Amino acid sequence: MLELSHFTTTTLLAFVLQKHLDANLIRHRIFITFVKFLISNTTR
Incomplete structure (x- = not known):
């Protein structure tokens, strides 16, 4: 139970x-770049 509360606190x-x-803006950009990379790999 203590671990769960610690995890919640860390997440918050x-x-x-x-x-x-x-x-979150940086993460969003990284995510878009990653998706583009995946798409270019699958279409090749």
């Missing part, structure tokens, strides 16, 4: 930090 902290640092 990471979420707040992500929002604060606007890291």
Whole structure:
């Protein structure tokens, strides 16, 4: 039970930090680049 609460706290902290640092924009860009890479690999 303690592990679960610790995990939740860490997740919440990471979420707040992500929002604060606007890291979600960076992650979004990385995700789009990754998807484009996958598409180019499958169509080749």
